[in-house]
Amino acid sequence: xxxxxxxxxxxxxxxxxxxxxxxxxxxxxxxxxxxxxxxxxxxxxxxxxxxxxxxxxxxxxxxxxxxxxxxxxxxxxxxxxxxxxxxxxxxxxxxxxxxxxxxxxxxxxxxxxxxxxxxxxxxxxxxxxxxxxxxxxxxxxxxxxxxxxxxxxxxxxxxxxxxxxxxxxxxxxxxxxxxxxxxxxxxxxxxxxxxxxxxxxxxxxxxxxxxxxxxxxxxxxxxxxxxxxxxxxxxxxxx
Numbered sequence: 314x315x316x317x318x319x320x321x322x323x324x325x326x327x328x329x330x331x332x333x334x335x336x337x338x339x340x341x342x343x344x345x346x347x348x349x350x351x352x353x354x355x356x357x358x359x360x361x362x363x364x365x366x367x368x369x370x371x372x373x374x375x376x377x378x379x380x381x382x383x384x385x386x387x388x389x390x391x392x393x394x395x396x397x398x399x400x401x402x403x404x405x406x407x408x409x410x411x412x413x414x415x416x417x418x419x420x421x422x423x424x425x426x427x428x429x430x431x432x433x434x435x436x437x438x439x440x441x442x443x444x445x446x447x448x449x450x451x452x453x454x455x456x457x458x459x460x461x462x463x464x465x466x467x468x469x470x471x472x473x474x475x476x477x478x479x480x481x482x483x484x485x486x487x488x489x490x491x492x493x494x495x496x497x498x499x500x501x502x503x504x505x506x507x508x509x510x511x512x513x514x515x516x517x518x519x520x521x522x523x524x525x526x527x528x529x530x531x532x533x534x535x536x537x538x539x540x541x542x543x544x545x546x547x548x549x550x551x552x
Contacts, residue, residue: 316451323445332503333388341384341505382510386503393498395438416443438491450479459508469493472507
């Protein structure tokens with residue numbers, strides 16, 4: 314039986330609003346990446362059958378990166394204020410519906426927990442959000458909390474890397490690191506906030522270094538598979 318990641322909303326009606334539901338990462342591919350051609354066509358008039366160059370769209374490290382995991386969107390508009398002195402701070406949500414007696418939607422992450430110990434001042438304040446979703450992973454699975462890769466349009470905040478044992482602890486409380494030079498930051502409803510990538514904790518590999526002669530044929534063969542076409546053949550590899 315195929316394993317499932319179970320997601321439970323704070324309110325059942327939340328599932329009627331697709332823009333706030335956690336979704337596969339492929340639904341949030343950055344526009345600049347989608348608009349990047351597969352071939353570099355600067356000299357497209359020189360040759361008709363041979364591409365003059367390849368872009369990152371054929372790079373092995375990019376081809377699968379947006380296929381992995383899920384994206385958590387902001388459930389409503391969230392506004393942050395951080396004054397010139399860090400002790401001056403405030404936040405507001407466009408609705409109080411996610412504040413409950415058990416969960417405060419947004420909390421300040423006290424400076425003494427992290428900010429005061431950082432080697433630089435790029436992060437001016439950290440908040441913590443209690444998302445109105447609970448995540449239940451299969452036994453033995455954790456989830457990696459990852460910042461939004463390659464979403465360069467946002468320079469005001471990010472969610473840092475973290476790991477949660479989601480088979481045992483269903484809450485998800487991402488930290489929101491404010492990096493803006495402005496005193497006010499607005500995260501709009503539906504904005505992608507971070508990735509969640511499930512993984513099996515027992516799948517750990519020991520590191521072993523061996524001589525190149527032992528694997529030379531495999532290295533040459535696998536490289537040939539990719540470079541034997543003017544366009545990368547990496548997409549031929551299947552899971």
